Amino acid sequence: MGYYITGDCHAHFDKLIWLARFNKKLGKEDVIILLGDVGLNYFGADKDRENKKKLADFPNYFLCIHGNHEERPYHIQTYRTQIRRGGEVYYEPEYPNILFAKDGEIYDFDGKKAIAIGGAYSQDKEYRLITGLPWFPDEQLDDKVKSQVENKSADRGMDG
Numbered sequence: 001m002g003y004y005i006t007g008d009c010h011a012h013f014d015k016l017i018w019l020a021r022f023n024k025k026l027g028k029e030d031v032i033i034l035l036g037d038v039g040l041n042y043f044g045a046d047k048d049r050e051n052k053k054k055l056a057d058f059p060n061y062f063l064c065i066h067g068n069h070e071e072r073p074y075h076i077q078t079y080r081t082q083i084r085r086g087g088e089v090y091y092e093p094e095y096p097n098i099l100f101a102k103d104g105e106i107y108d109f110d111g112k113k114a115i116a117i118g119g120a121y122s123q124d125k126e127y128r129l130i131t132g133l134p135w136f137p138d139e140q141l142d143d144k145v146k147s148q149v150e151n152k153s154a155d156r157g158m159d160g
Contacts, residue, residue, distance in 0.1 A: 011039025030060035036067025061097040066118040068139035073100040
């Protein structure tokens, strides 16, 4: 089982394709963690489907942390939830190897714990609004989620 971490793909998956092509050992238990702005819930149904199909053929699974340049999965009707690595994740039945972490959930990677906290402020918000590019009002954590994250991390001894 291997772990690979990258981020800010913005739907440019060349480095992932290269990894899969040259790493012959990549298997279904291997995890590629994509840290924000993946490019799978940003463009809209058709373009997002096209991008998800690119990753659906990989033998491993992806654990995505949503960024500010993508819709949160719980706003998309096709997503369901399940438990993976001890925490709740969002997935679409059509793409079962593409998972999105839920904010505040704690995941276990062979005894190492990690808490998922996605999103950020978009410095390009005005540009995106003026040019008609997608912008998501809840791109940043709200106070409720921040409180949940703080409480859960303190309860699990992850508070410092």
